[in-house]
Amino acid sequence: MAELDRILRQYTDPHTGVIHGATFVAVDNKGNDIYRKSFGQRKVNSNNGPALTPDTVTWIASLTKLTTSVAAMQVVERGLIGLDDDVRKVIPQLQNLKVILGFEGEGDQDPEINVDAQKGGPILEDVKGPITLRQLLTHSSGFCYDLRHPLLVKYSEWIGRQENMFSGTIEGLYHPLVFQPGTSWQYGPGLDWVGQVIEKLTGMNYDEYQQINIWEPLGAKDTTFYPAKSGVTEGDIHELAFRAEGEGPQNLKAGSSPWKFACRDALGGAGLFSTANDYSKLLSALLTGGGPLLSEPSIGELFSPQLGVSSMAALREFVIGEGPEGGKAWLYTQSPEEWKDVMEISHCLCGLSNAEDVAGRRRKNTINWDGLPNLVWFIDRESGVAATLFTQTMPMDDPPLRQLVLDLETALYTILAENNSGK
Structure with missing residues (x-):
């Protein structure tokens, strides 16, 4: 795992790095860890501050959506x-x-x-x-x-x-x-x-529903829409950093989160605070067949492409965006000059899916989504791997963070290939 260590250490170096802290976790389809480490600091511009750990509470923004998709399939399974x-x-x-x-x-x-x-x-x-x-x-x-x-x-x-x-x-x-x-x-x-x-x-508050039906069955204790009720303070969480447009990659400034720490409603699209350790338990459960959250048929439905022709066309515009400067196409190609030829992308009940293999990286039908401060997750059932990157850096799709995602994913799949070849 030395290459993953090297990448994360390089990107979080307090003098030459481009982010203040990152956690990367990857698990296999037998429930085992492939990698689980944090590098850097919890606070921005604080070399002697508290170190980031996989148990650091973090606003996960749209990574919340996966949990809501799971909850939706649960109530469908129950006939509600x-x-x-x-x-x-x-x-x-x-x-x-x-x-x-x-x-x-x-x-x-x-x-x-x-x-x-x-x-x-x-x-x-x-x-x-x-x-x-x-x-x-x-x-x-x-x-x-x-x-x-x-x-x-x-x-x-x-x-x-x-x-x-x-x-x-x-x-x-x-x-x-x-x-x-x-x-x-x-x-x-x-x-x-x-x-x-x-x-x-x-008849339950949505936070209560998730605690009873998702996080308690997984043994995850630090995920909630209302962290203050659990004794967590704003000073305890992973601090959000901002990189101003046109400034150097090392020039990060601490700033206020766009999300209110104490929200009134438990909002299933963006409101959760979690940890990389907790969230990886969710990914592991989905990768290994759904237990104890969903049946295997429900997992199959959750990960199946869902869109019609007109919706697919609009989704493609979102994915391609403005070529290398925007959209999500960077996840699926490393050839910006061929941006408009990005493979077919669809949307399942919990995220984007690619119809073809991405060379040296994720296989076809990999599901993924991300969160505003450049958090990401993906589940590749064909390769038997799921992973998540926890960061708190803005703006969304920040180029240095894009490259970090690509570097980590490439290194991870190199490890998988070496393991499969018996090395």
């Missing part, structure tokens, strides 16, 4: 709801949703006139058909994060919304859809609403 049932029957608030098409007068306006100055109101239409649990889980429901979409930004200004995706409340995630359910793909708060569905179906 079907994947294609209309969730508006469970959450009456969603019955009033509309789809936003634009704003009155925009089509005829002078291009020199500021759109924000227009007085025309939003153009809304009724939702046609159901909003299903499957759509919420696969980001094909029409929900989009409000700060990511210009129509929703303008809508929020027009009606005077005071809450948004970082408010820590479900109200911050209630706004019009941006397309009719099932017709496209946009990254959004569908999983947060899945958490609300689970609360309604079980």
Whole structure:
């Protein structure tokens, strides 16, 4: 494992590194550790501060979504709801949703006139058909994060919304859809609403549900939506670092997290605080067949591609983004000059999946997702390996962090190849 040690030590070196701390854990399909280590500091710009460990509590952002996908399959297994049932029957608030098409007068306006100055109101239409649990889980429901979409930004200004995706409340995630359910793909708060569905179906606060049905069966004691209730303080958690655009790779500054430490609602899309040790237990359970969380048939459904043609096309735009400078295509190719030829990518009930092998790295049908401060996880059932990288560095898809992910994954698969060859 010396190469993995070398990579993490290089990236977290207090004088020449590019991040202040990182934890990498990889497990095999027999439940054994392949690698589990932390390097660097818990605090930014603190060479003598507390060392980062695999038990350091960390805001895991969208790594929360995997846990909610598991919880959703649990309530499906118990017959409380079907994947294609209309969730508006469970959450009456969603019955009033509309789809936003634009704003009155925009089509005829002078291009020199500021759109924000227009007085025309939003153009809304009724939702046609159901909003299903499957759509919420696969980001094909029409929900989009409000700060990511210009129509929703303008809508929020027009009606005077005071809450948004970082408010820590479900109200911050209630706004019009941006397309009719099932017709496209946009990254959004569908999983947060899945958490609300689970609360309604079980009569339990979503944090309580996860403790009883996910973390206690796994023997994981440090994962919660409400860390302060467990005695954790903001000073105890992995501090968030920011790299300003145009500044050198070593120039990190500590900053405030966009996520509130004490949120009102347990939000299933982004709200968990966890540790690398706890989270790797979840990955191990899913890699080894689901026990004690899900049956093997449910694992098969969880990892199966789900999207139709139109949704797949929109997902591909998200993955490719703006070529090497944006999107997620860097996960699937190391040839930026061939960016538009990225392999087919789909979305299952818990993350992205690739239809082909990535040379020297993950195999086809590997499932993965990431979190805003550059945390990542993947499960490669064909190779029998799952891994997660815990960091707290912004901005999202920070180039040095992208390279760290690629370096770690390449080194990990070299180890697997050597083990399979009997060395």
